[in-house]
Amino acid sequence: MSFEVYIHVPFCLRRCGYCDFNTYTAVDLGAGASRGNYANMVIREMELVRVWQEAHGVDEPPADTVFFGGGTPTILAADDLVAMLDAIRRIWGLAPGAEITTEANPDTVNEYYINRLAEGGFTRVSFGMQSAVPHVLKTLDRTHTPTNVEAGVRAADAAGLRTSVDLIYGAPGESLDDWRTSVETAIGLGVNHISAYALTVEPTTKMGRRIAAGTLPKPDDDDEAAKYEIADDLFSAAGLEWYEVSNWARPGYESRHNLGYWRNVDWSGLGPGAHSHYNACADAGALPPLTRGLSAQLTGGETASTQPREQIAGMNALRAWDIAHPRLWGTAINEGRVPWAGSEEITPDENLEELIMLGLRIREGLDLDRINRAIASAAGGGAAVSSSLKPIDPAQLMPMVDEGLITLTQDSRDAGDSGARVVPTRKGRLLNDAVIERLFDLAGV
Secondary structure, three states: OEEEEEEEOOOOOOOOOOOOOOOOOOOOOOOOOOOOOOHHHHHHHOOOOHHHHHOOOOOOOOEEEEEEEOOHHHHHHHHHHHHHHHHHHHHHOOOEEEEEEEEEOHHHOOOOOOHHHHHHHHEEEEEEEEEEEHHHHHHHHOOHHHHHHHHHHHHHHHHEEEEEEEEEEEOOOOHHHHHHHHHHHHHHOOOEEEEEEEOOOOOOOHHHHHHOOOOOOOOOOHHHOOOOOHHHHHHOEEEEEEEEEOOOOOOOOHOOOOHHOOOEEEEEEEOOOOEEEEEEEEEEHHHHOOOOOEEEEEOOOOOOOOOOHHOOOOOOEEEEEEEEOOHHHHHHHHOEEEEEEEEEEHHHHHHHHHHHHOOOOOOOOOOOHHHHHHHHHHOOOOOOOOOOOOOOHHHHHHHHHOOOOOEEEEEOOOOOOOOOEEEEEEHHHHHHHHHHHHHHHHHHO
């Protein structure tokens, strides 16, 4: 199974009105969590996490992908991003041909910056474009211009890096023609990957408060569905195929990092508020809400196991999340603790739900044999597992096929497997939550 590393950079030049991510505009947030020292703190977290992994039977292969997200990773010096990548190479290793991506605000990069990333081992840059229409960018509190986006893409092209742009649809005041302009402009950049996300408005954001006060109109579901269809049509006509509900790419240019999430691989999340996921961890259920000090664990005689993870008794899936506030996160690292705010064992029922939800978002589809194996495994898990679990027969899915929500494909690679895969149609992508609920009902979760 692949292993991925995600690094969250929580700093921004300004906070956009629609954003509810864990981001901060201050230069120094205390306890070493400053822009200038941030790379050093993340590297220290890497070292703590690696020791924790060894102590809990988590023996990861070299990282197949690395992704720097935010926030604005490119608010840091390019040398700092390269230093963190070099640390990953030293601590975990990088697989041959590893995909190394950073998100980039077009206002924060230039040709020199992009060239330094390329020299340091980065392979891909994802630019936050959002829109090509000035009044929509203003509504979103974005300060860049379409010209800045194009300059960044051209610099990345010249440096031999793959490029992607992110778009947001459904902003208050954005017309269908505005959205079509943004999509066509993005395609015109010649990038091989485009993400398009429906605007989600949280009530605690500046935009959410303006909508609640009636000074901005609320996003409309029908409008967003129409814009999704426009994007899907235009991207497809340009040779960009959907491979995940919100992502399109030319064949071979898909984001391997994003696909790893949908395939439920292992990843280590580093930085304030970042999440981690491990499919097999010794004593996962015994971890306290606040991770114990590593020095106390290791001086107590706990040593890393040399057995493969699947051979160690008590191996279970685990999710964990870092402390959100950078100062408290930095304090934990300074005390020698993995800076987790909490962790929890993923039960067989929860794992099954995640497999269904994630598989129904991607073009390769939900592997029905894998789901039925997970159901059989969970059903043998004792009282902690739902007694209603039941395997899914492909025939039970025919009503959704007839409704145009899914297709069933055959892709059998293993003897004894049906090879059935459940793939959402465009209608099924627009009604993804409803499709997921119906699969839940069939599986009894």
